[in-house]
Amino acid sequence: MSIIYALLFLLLAPVAGGLIAGIDRRITARMQGRVGPPILQAFYDLGKLFEKEKVVVTNSQNFYVLCYLVFIALSGALFFGGGDILLVIFAFTLAHVFLVLGAYASNSPYSHVGAERELIQLMACEPIIILAAVGMYMVTKSFYVADIAASNIPLIVFLPGLFAGFLYILTMKLRKSPFDLSTSHHAHQELVKGVTTEFSGPTLGCIEIAHWYEAIFLLGFVYLFFSWSPVIAVIAIIIIYVFEILIDNTFARVKWPLALKSSWLVTAVLGILNLAALYIIGGFLK
Amino acid sequence: MTYLSKSPWLLHYNASSCNGCDIEILACLTPMYDVERFGIINTGNPKHADIFVVTGSINEENKDVLVNLYEQIPDPKVVVAIGICAASGGVFRECYNVMGGIDKLIPVDVYVPGCAARPESIIDGIVKSLGILEEKRTAMVKGIPVKPEMNTAVREAGTE
């Protein structure tokens, strides 16, 4: 059963991710008073990328991107297969490290700065993701995604702080303003395209697919907070995603120190308070 | 029909334009014209671009940059020269520092005349270039070399 879910993820996540990307661009356009591209635009872009010439700065950069794609897909598959959530997080980090290495490999100024920033973002995001997993464990007594998803406890009630913290870094992970520091989906930014500057054609296509996998995985993570009622969960995911788009269109990009400091502060305050509260409640229940 | 024409990404380079044409290009992105309807994105990165949009004429300072950017764009690619400056040097043609239109250095596929070129004609020019892009793609798949030789003679002359 779990393998079927994992396979379904591997097959369907790119489709869903691409659709979400298309809808995202459409909504963004509407928010800016434009018509926007077709819903399927993301797939056209992908198709185009695979029709282009293969251009590299150094051959090794493609290898890192391939690893990035494989491990993002793997971590998502583990997640949807109901695996151990900590292991999923570690695989997810591994994947991102590969993306960063790919950016470093080209020895290009823009992708280099992008890589450094991507690492800072990684550093900013990691604690709350781990703490969220720990919080889920404290409530459901299991690290397995399958068990967490199957539990009847409304996690969001017990983990509001961790959820808020997770939302904060979700903006970073979805590469949305104000935290689109290392690369962004928008056309212009000061680092050209940050980590993806030196990737083109099919390689860039692979990164795009990996992004889609990633987006679905992250939304899956959001789902866990609401998993006691699938309907509410889906509605919550939609609201949260639209909210992220709104944030994206209303905020200017911040500097990396602010991104790092604020996300750590949010993690420290909300995360620790939430965990401490859980701990105390747990003590009473015993 | 391939995906290329559904998702053309631009690289816009201001060679030595007076900014008149640039503003018109940017106008294309505004809600009024919204070229993203056609999947057009203005990337700032030659590695991601399909269409090289150039405004202004070439001179001693920017000729290497122009060629460098052109070479960094992966095939298949097309060049669209916007405004009469990019086409021939325009009103600055006689200036001591102006070497002429960009076609002296790189092969141009579409010329969009005007001073400044209007957004409508710019969009028109880009749409026209999509057809050429498709042709180049077909040729590329078939293995026919489409890259016209670059005008090295002028380049050399310019360097002296």
Added chain:
Amino acid sequence: MDLLFFLILFPFIAAIVLLIIKSDNVRGAVVGVSALLIAAVSVWLLAAYATSGTVFFPVSPEPMGEMMFLIGMGIALFILYMGVRYKNYIAIALTIIQSALMVYFEFGISHGVVPENNFFVDQFTIIMALIIGVIGSLICVYAVSYMKDFHKHHPELKDRRRTFFFIMFIFLTAMFGLVFANNLAWLFFFWEITTLSSFLLIGYTQTDEAMKNSFLALNMNLLGGLAFAGALIWLASTGGGMELDKLIATGGIIALVPAVLISFAGITKSAQFPFSSWLVGAMIAPTPVSALLHSSTMVKAGVYVMVRFAPVLQGTTPGYMIALVGGFTFLLASAIAISQSNAKKVLAYSTIANLGLIVACAGIGTYEAIWAAILLIVFHAVSKSLLFLCVGTVEHQIGSRDIEDMNGLITRMPKVAVMMLIGMAGMFLAPFGMLISKWAAIRAFIDAPYGVIFVVILAFGSALTVFFWAKWMGRLISVPPPAEDAERRVSPTEWLVLSFLAGLMVLTTVLFPLISSYLVEPWLLTIYGHVTLLAQENVVIMLIMLFLLMVLPISMLYYRKDHRQVKPYMGGMTTTSRMHFTGSIGIDREVTLGNYYLESYFGEQKMSKIGIPLCVVLLAIMFAGVAVAGLMH
């Protein structure tokens, strides 16, 4: 029994031989053969005792005990001499106090106590013996060619290689003695020898800085030694007995006082805050010393005793304080590592950080925590020794140990760079060892009382870890303009050792379920009486990931073909093949890229300013806690 004596005595004999030999080639041969023998016997030890549980070896304390006392006094005299010669009064004072305590112990109170089972072997000992025997001797082999180069690069220094190898092997003896000793007084004897060896090796070059740092290390470790001596006196005077196993089985306050004192000694030896500075200073020593003493082996002695005492510490206030010292050290040392560009310093701080994690696990002392601690010890030893030796080799070839100068090592020294990458991946990436241990540590912490604090520390700490390792990796793999191949000159011995360690790194990851189920779990079963098994499917997933990591590089073959190469995007600037470009007003400039070090956030001074007072306070609470408990007793 014979195996034990062989492991303790043979390195000693080899040391004497090496002190006499003058010829380079003979020395190389002696080191090689001895290392091979030591490693082989350590493996033999594994084969012989892996399944036999805890085995005691009654040795008559009579001649040995006296001999140790005499040697101990000799060492004290030597330190006094060094202290007077270099006018280091703290060392003199500490040595005098400690000798006085030991004389009191020997003649005043120890006579009632006659321990029988002075040596023992159990699964944990075997693991430690393997680390010492295999990794330690590999490092000695590496040192042969390294030291030759070292003196070629530093003609101004006196060639004292005979002393060097003498101490290296004496050190192996001491480490073996330390892990086999069941008698705490004997353990202390070996403990002090490791302190002395480290002092002598840090001061190997005898420059002013080296002497200063070696005395720093000496003083801090002597302070720990003092606490250790105090523990012995407490045991002798309360009748707690000298045997480690009985003491731990007894538990209670009788065991807690020595456990805390010895853990304090362990904290100094494994360089936790506020004693971290000696380990950083020790990086002045030649690289094999750093690898042997300060990463893979000696510092492990500190955590070794703490893990031994973990069941006693479990659930006590002093135990929590120790765990907090470890936890904060992990967090702050990881942060400092971000701000360093000196490769050896990064390794030093990462060592301190990882030891901190082990100390935290030991202080928590639950079953899962100790499981994590032991695996951390194993994996850390392997990857850190590999990294240190790689840095040593790189330093000799490119003439710098700065991370920024290692830019593009992947083209200049491809094989070494790949090995370094393996070592680094081992330190922080799934599915390699350290990460498995961190994962286990998270689980251990959650279930422990007040464990949430540690989970938070670990969450932030591992984020920091990712940053500094990944940016270093980035330097290594960025493909810069062509440069000369600097790898040809690396000696075959160094290759041998490096490849062996890299292989070991991967092997331990593959074999870790076996290490866990055949050594760690049975040991924990005897100590804690229960055992939880590793989830099988997670092991499988780990192995799948490892397999992918080994297979994916094959894709490079595909990417070699039909890809057009262009220069990096430079805003349209044309660059030469060496990444030069014409800047404004026609000046020729070179593109140079550097990493972020975030000095203003994670600077050494800034972090130490937080860490040292914090950990001093924690240690004070620890002592206060144990003093209150002791008085009530």
